[in-house]
Amino acid sequence: MTLLADSPATRRPPGLLAATLVVLRKDLLIEWRTRARLNALLFFAISTLLLFSFALGAKSAVLKAHAGGYFWLAIIFASILSLSESFRIEGENAALEGLKLAAIDARAVFIGKALGNTVLLWGLGIILAPLSIAVFDLNVMLGLWRLVGIIGIGSMAISAAGTFYSAIASNARARDVLLPILLFPVLVPVIISSVGATSLIFEGDPMGQMSSWVGMLGVLNVIYWALGLVLFPRITEDI
Amino acid sequence: MPSWLANALLILPAGLLIAICFKRDLIEIGWKVMAVQAAIMLPVGAWLGLSWAPPEREMGDVYRIIYAHVPQVWMALLGVTLNFGCSVAYLMKKSWTADALAEASAEVGLYFGIVGVTLGAIWGKPTWGVYWTWDPRLTSAAVMLIYYTGYLAMRRFTENPDTRATWSAALGTFGIVIPVTVYFSVVWMKSLHQVQSTPKTVDPQMVFALRWAACAFLCLLIVFVYQRYKVARAALAREVAPPEALGPAPVPKGLTT
Numbered sequence: 001m002t003l004l005a006d007s008p009a010t011r012r013p014p015g016l017l018a019a020t021l022v023v024l025r026k027d028l029l030i031e032w033r034t035r036a037r038l039n040a041l042l043f044f045a046i047s048t049l050l051l052f053s054f055a056l057g058a059k060s061a062v063l064k065a066h067a068g069g070y071f072w073l074a075i076i077f078a079s080i081l082s083l084s085e086s087f088r089i090e091g092e093n094a095a096l097e098g099l100k101l102a103a104i105d106a107r108a109v110f111i112g113k114a115l116g117n118t119v120l121l122w123g124l125g126i127i128l129a130p131l132s133i134a135v136f137d138l139n140v141m142l143g144l145w146r147l148v149g150i151i152g153i154g155s156m157a158i159s160a161a162g163t164f165y166s167a168i169a170s171n172a173r174a175r176d177v178l179l180p181i182l183l184f185p186v187l188v189p190v191i192i193s194s195v196g197a198t199s200l201i202f203e204g205d206p207m208g209q210m211s212s213w214v215g216m217l218g219v220l221n222v223i224y225w226a227l228g229l230v231l232f233p234r235i236t237e238d239i
Numbered sequence: 240m241p242s243w244l245a246n247a248l249l250i251l252p253a254g255l256l257i258a259i260c261f262k263r264d265l266i267e268i269g270w271k272v273m274a275v276q277a278a279i280m281l282p283v284g285a286w287l288g289l290s291w292a293p294p295e296r297e298m299g300d301v302y303r304i305i306y307a308h309v310p311q312v313w314m315a316l317l318g319v320t321l322n323f324g325c326s327v328a329y330l331m332k333k334s335w336t337a338d339a340l341a342e343a344s345a346e347v348g349l350y351f352g353i354v355g356v357t358l359g360a361i362w363g364k365p366t367w368g369v370y371w372t373w374d375p376r377l378t379s380a381a382v383m384l385i386y387y388t389g390y391l392a393m394r395r396f397t398e399n400p401d402t403r404a405t406w407s408a409a410l411g412t413f414g415i416v417i418p419v420t421v422y423f424s425v426v427w428m429k430s431l432h433q434v435q436s437t438p439k440t441v442d443p444q445m446v447f448a449l450r451w452a453a454c455a456f457l458c459l460l461i462v463f464v465y466q467r468y469k470v471a472r473a474a475l476a477r478e479v480a481p482p483e484a485l486g487p488a489p490v491p492k493g494l495t496t
Contacts, residue, residue: 161413164409164413168393168406168409168410169393171402172393172396172397172406173396173397173398174392174396177392178389178392178393178396181385181388181389181392182386182389182390182393182410184385185382185383185385185386185389185417186386186413186414186416186417188378188379188382189416189420223416227412227413227416231330231409231412231413234330234405234408234409235405235406235409237405
């Protein structure tokens with residue numbers, strides 16, 4: 001318990017960064033102790049990838065041409081499970097009440113949880129990428145580290161918007177319906193730009209379009225994180 | 240048709256709105272004036288668009304649907320922008336007026352959006368050969384409709400008025416990303432949908448007919464939003480009222496002595 005110091009002299013509320021790290025550590029620790037969520041996500045994403053190939057028939061050329069799209073759709077579908085789970089665990093034993101009562105900035109909760117989700121989705125993407133490359137017979141033209149980077153910034157954008165929306169949806173009625181309805185429309189630009197960038201990695205980038213897709217992902221990240229930081233403290237007041 | 244006349248059309252609704260800002264009581268007369276204005280302008284606008292304005296060089300008469308399609312989509316964007324303004328106002332001032340107005344504007348904006356997109360699809364068939372194409376403008380407009388459906392669904396799924404107001408204000412604020420994308424999608428991305436026209440490149444008669452239609456639909460939007468706002472306020476008053484304020488419970492038939 002690093003939040004509560006023993007002597008009254010040092011009993012000051014921790015700063016934003018310290019509190020963020022505590023929330024992040026808490027989320028990752030819960031995940032590490034069970035590892036249930038990452039396992040479930042992984043198998044869910046793999047079955048989604050396989051379902052695409054069943055739905056389209058065994059046409060390797062078609063699957064190969066759209067592999068970037070299937071890869072990101074698998075991540076996005078899995079993110080819905082991950083995001084709703086990240087607030088469900090706070091519902092147990094009124095943990096969210098505890099977080100709200102703790103003398104920390106509400107923004108720290110947002111950043112911590114969103115980073116926790118980012119780490120999970122990034123990990124999922126990194127595990128899923130070699131699998132997609134093998135299953136869809138893809139060639140990595142631009143280097144694996146770029147793919148890892150794009151999965152990272154894509155996951156950050158999904159997690160920022162997703163953490164914000166799942167905080168609302170997880171406390172409303174019909175939460176399972178509400179989260180995708182609200183989140184998918186906001187994620188459309190993220191899907192377009194991450195799929196665009198990922199396809200370039202698999203197909204090569206003769207026209208030099210990579211920087212515009214990455215730039216768009218960067219701008220989306222700035223917008224989503226900024227809006228989340230401003231609005232999250234207000235929505236948790238009323239949960 | 241002189242261009243100042245087209246701009247003059249907006250004087251009545253704009254003047255009324257400004258007057259209402261200073262004197263709230265005027266709203267009761269104001270909305271009726273706008274309803275009358277809409278009732279007169281809509282049929283005249285239909286005539287202007289369908290027969291008075293000249294046919295378009297490439298599309299002939301098919302283009303005439305723009306006099307309904309374009310203003311309705313404008314009104315949809317105006318509705319969701321109003322929703323954004325009210326959402327921010329609620330977050331800053333916690334005013335129930337802003338909350339009710341946000342609900343009204345989202346619903347009316349969604350209505351205009353659905354009609355506008357449907358009209359666009361009808362126009363797309365003879366012009367592009369398909370009702371729907373996965374073009375950035377169309378896709379972003381469809382996404383906007385889904386988002387505001389979700390917004391209204393969230394309002395229905397949340398019982399506590401305070402929570403509902405705060406959450407929907409947060410959603411409305413976050414959601415502004417989407418109408419901005421819709422508006423600029425034709426500029427930012429390669430799109431089949433044409434970019435915004437300016438009056439300089441369009442026949443003055445067409446400009447006049449389009450402005451006329453836009454003004455008529457603006458009056459309609461204001462009337463719809465105000466009526467829906469009154470419903471939202473009444474629903475809110477009923478929700479927060481103590482049970483005795485609603486009067487005695489009706490006695491079922493057969494139980495009276």
